[in-house]
Amino acid sequence: MYLLIDEKLASNKIQELGIDVSPEEVEAAIEKIKKDNNLTDEDLKTSLKKQGLTYESYRENIKSELERIRLISLEVRSKIIIEEEEIKEYYEKHKDEFTSKERIHLAAIILTRGNPSNQDETISLHREAEEIILRLKEGEDFGELAKKFSQGPGAQDGGDLGFFNTSELDPKLLNVIRELPEGGISKPIIRTSIIQIIKVVEKQERRVKPLNEVRGAIYGILFRERVNNRYASWIKALREKAYIKILF
Template structure:
């Protein structure tokens, strides 16, 4: 049966060659580059699709043979979608184009100009959109709707990868009094040491920060909020996150920029992002991995059942 259909298709394409010249002039001869079941793919179609595919991928050098292979796979999927009675209403395509124009801030005239620059007709562009939506519908029905990722697999992935992907470094809540070096380094250091000694004797860190700090947090009593290990200069980082440092500890630290008097208000050692916080993200990742494998297997099966003859 399939062989008869193919012969009929070829006959329809060869017949104009046998017509008298007066009749043959009105017939456009198309070169066939592939036959997929009972459907032909012409050179014109291949060239039009090549423009869109190269444009979409941003790669102008994809060989025609590779593009033809892609078109054949799409054609088989579209044929399967039609077997199932799937359709794409015209209004869906129009909405897609409207969204495309809105997102890219294109007027109708600018959109038409873009199509001319690409070298394609509006109808070819609409057909491309229709194919994409139709195939998406088909894959959702025949592949994706049958995929479920059990929670135990999600948790197993989390436990296996948490040290690499979900580890949070230690953090500390700190307050800081900062004195830049200025012109006289020795005087600046003496002032800083005097402030430090007063704090050690019980003076309010907040009040001393408001009075003496030249840092951006002076009016907040020096409170900088939470910082993570590795965010500050090495000397500050070393004191704040040293195993010996406890909440309430204060230290004078010299840096290239000036003198800091740092107080550790709270400390949290390294921990992990909670499972519930990343559960959806992991589910999505595992789902995509399974979907990719299932889609490939499903498409391979469709390809095996199809009659394909490449003539390019």
């Protein structure tokens, strides 16, 4: 029932303030909806038909929605002021929201052990890993060696594995790479079925983003919250002033 009352109150206020939306604005809004949803004219008409709507009734709905948006902007949004102190206070209370996780960019050369119980294969693979390490120490490019020898993911991209949150990594692997600087390369890491040679491409420490980086985001959060609260108060005030007879 309140929804019907609120729609009627909003409609009356729109008329009282002389708010109007032109046919061109309605068409522009519909074109934007089509573009955002990759819809053709036929797609839109088919969708409307499934909802039991004609194109004209849809246009009227869009017009009404645009008028309500304009009303809210006039009566609510334009009267909202977010002070710098409020932004700072929110930032101090919600720093966890603006803290980036510790991340690390890795590349790997992975040698696969077809039969881990085969001692000869294991010795051969260890020897191959040591030869790769030696070539790296002599200055050969990690990416090129990964393309040539790696049998793991990202081999054709020079062994690039991308960024990982450190919390996602296996503790054994994390213990090894934490000791490496950017550009550092691990000794062969022996696993059950593989041998890994890891390169630390880049490290990103956990950091709190400065206020200047997140001021806009905080403003948006506070503004939306204030709009919702102010709109509820505004509608409540209209209800108290209005006399609406509801027929059942």
